Amino acid sequence: MPAPDLHDDRLDTELAEERRHLSESRAALRRMRGRAEALFATGDRVAGDSYTAEQLGRHMARRVKELADDPDTPLFFGRLDIEDTAYHVGRRHVTDDAGEPMVLDWRAPLSRSFYRASVRDPQGVATRRRFGFVKGELTSFEDEHLDRGEELGTSSRILTAEIERPRVGPMRDIVATIQPEQDELVRAELADSICVQGAPGTGKTAVGLHRAAFLLYLHRERLRRSGVLIVGPNTAFLSYISAVLPTLGEVEVQQSTLDELIARAPVRAADPAPAALVKHDVRMAEVLRRALWSRLAEPTEPIMVSDGSYRWRIDTGPLLRIVDEARREGLPYSVGRERVRARVVGLLQRQSEYRTGNSPSESWLRRMSKAAPVTGFLESCWPAVTPESLVAGVLTDPSIAGDVLTAEEQDMIRWTTPPRTVKSARWTAADLVLLDEAAGLLDRESSFGHVVVDEAQDLSPMQARAIARRSEHGSITLLGDLAQGTAPWATTDWRDILEHLGKPDASVVPLTVGFRVPEAVVALANRLLPALGVDVPEAVSLRRDGELAVVPVAEPADLDARTLAEVGAALAHEGSVAVIAADAAVERLRDHLTAAGIEHATPDDLEATARVMVVPATVVKGLEYDHVIVHEPADIVAAEPRGLNRLYVVLTRAVTRLAVVHARPLPGPLNIA
């Protein structure tokens, strides 16, 4: 019989101890949750009034939710040994009944060393331990004895396994394996606005979401009041990322597309491309500003108003001064209008005080502010305007733009048949951006404490201004890749967008290490880069595994069948499968899958169990799949002006295998050997 391996024995004992710590931590978390639930149940009885009861109730409900334990997610994933004390690092704090920490939240100051300590700068850490899990079961660990000069970096087995694991379902958090360059961004100060330029799969989305969670932890009360907003490119993307923050215990972050954020009216019409381009141009802000303020007029008549006992009069001279002063104060239009009204009433009040010796009552002041001569004066000199009436005015007669737009541009946005009333206007998506700008000229927009914008390279200047209004008193994290810009107005220089966002001094930080796309696939996609007209660093993939197949099909009629055969081949492996095709081919391909009896889903269906999806090229941004089958790249390129950028996005969605099936010649830049 072979002698027992003492080394293995020691490891087994340690593993058993760690497992015990895990189950004790789970039990402690259950008790924490139990206590929170008990408090929740009695909350309304201890609260003094219904408002406090509601506030307390909401707080407790959130706390109970935050303390939910997901049996499939490890409660801790690392351990730091510092001066003979072991600290387990996990998704949230867990304390024992005496309040002693059993697991430290990954965002706690001490946990920082888990991500940053190195042999060169050990930060007091003797050993860093990473745990391997299979479905919530602790199965292994890996130690780095920093005090003995051992450091694994990206060769960590556990990191590699995490990166290479097959993808199924929505995006997961990366707390266990955040890399030092990512951690620096995640833990940046709340006051700092940053712009992350990163090649596909470098973890930009992950960094943005983890930064939001980190800021909420550190500035809980402040950000709870002002709010944190995540802006993503489309609903499929938002569904994909929606689970990340809740798994990190953050359940109160607003996640929205830009269109949803500014949707003050339904979209019922579409613009021709040239008109949309003009409407998204930053000069439209100036056009709207001019159109609005040109509505002011000089007072030409005095105000004469009676309160039933006396008659009062304000001459045009003082009225002119009031309007001029309010104009110079630079207030939003509607705020200025109310200020003018208040000053007019103030003058009436002074006259009344002078004549009667008494201060008039509140109701007298209210009556005067609504009196017909006062509102009549306002209507002629500072008329009420709504966003809809302002934009409708400009689209009915764009000549108000003067020399800001050329005559040709004015013609492009002019309504051919103006609606009978503003209410019946059929707004386009670009009009909503204008309506939002108009609303911002009329009133103050409330600002979030922090805004994360993903795929930000696609923001138009006017869209960036919509976000600027919502982050005026907060900071932003801008995430994107200039090479993935597909919108007609996509930026080629981050400084331009940052300027429109009102954060010109934000630093632009590159991320270059790719965690998604295998090296061979990155190499293919990188062939497109020189043709994209942007200056960005190439991605370097951490993944040496993965497969790439370019599949020529001789007969165009066989293209779909060959694509289906690739789906069949992919299904023999573990993980998700996506056919990505030009939008026009999507329905047809879905029908083929149905006819072949292959279960399939759409990308925004979170509940779907099917492993296969057919995804239109225009919605695949930000998403990833284990096996990607790209159907006819030439059609994807031909479908839109920035088709090559779209193809670059499409080719960089694969985690394990990419098959490019084509009957037409491959787009030129892909052919460079």
Ligand SMILES: Nc1ncnc2c1ncn2[C@@H]1O[C@H](COP(=O)(O)OP(=O)(O)OP(=O)(O)O)[C@@H](O)[C@H]1O
């Ligand atoms: N430190 C990490 N550890 C493990 N996985 C990571 C890490 N960083 C990123 N990933 C994984 O790599 C994949 C790509 O990340 P993410 O989607 O955030 O990249 P991205 O830069 O936003 O990509 P894209 O430009 O295509 O939108 C995701 O599956 C993410 O979980």
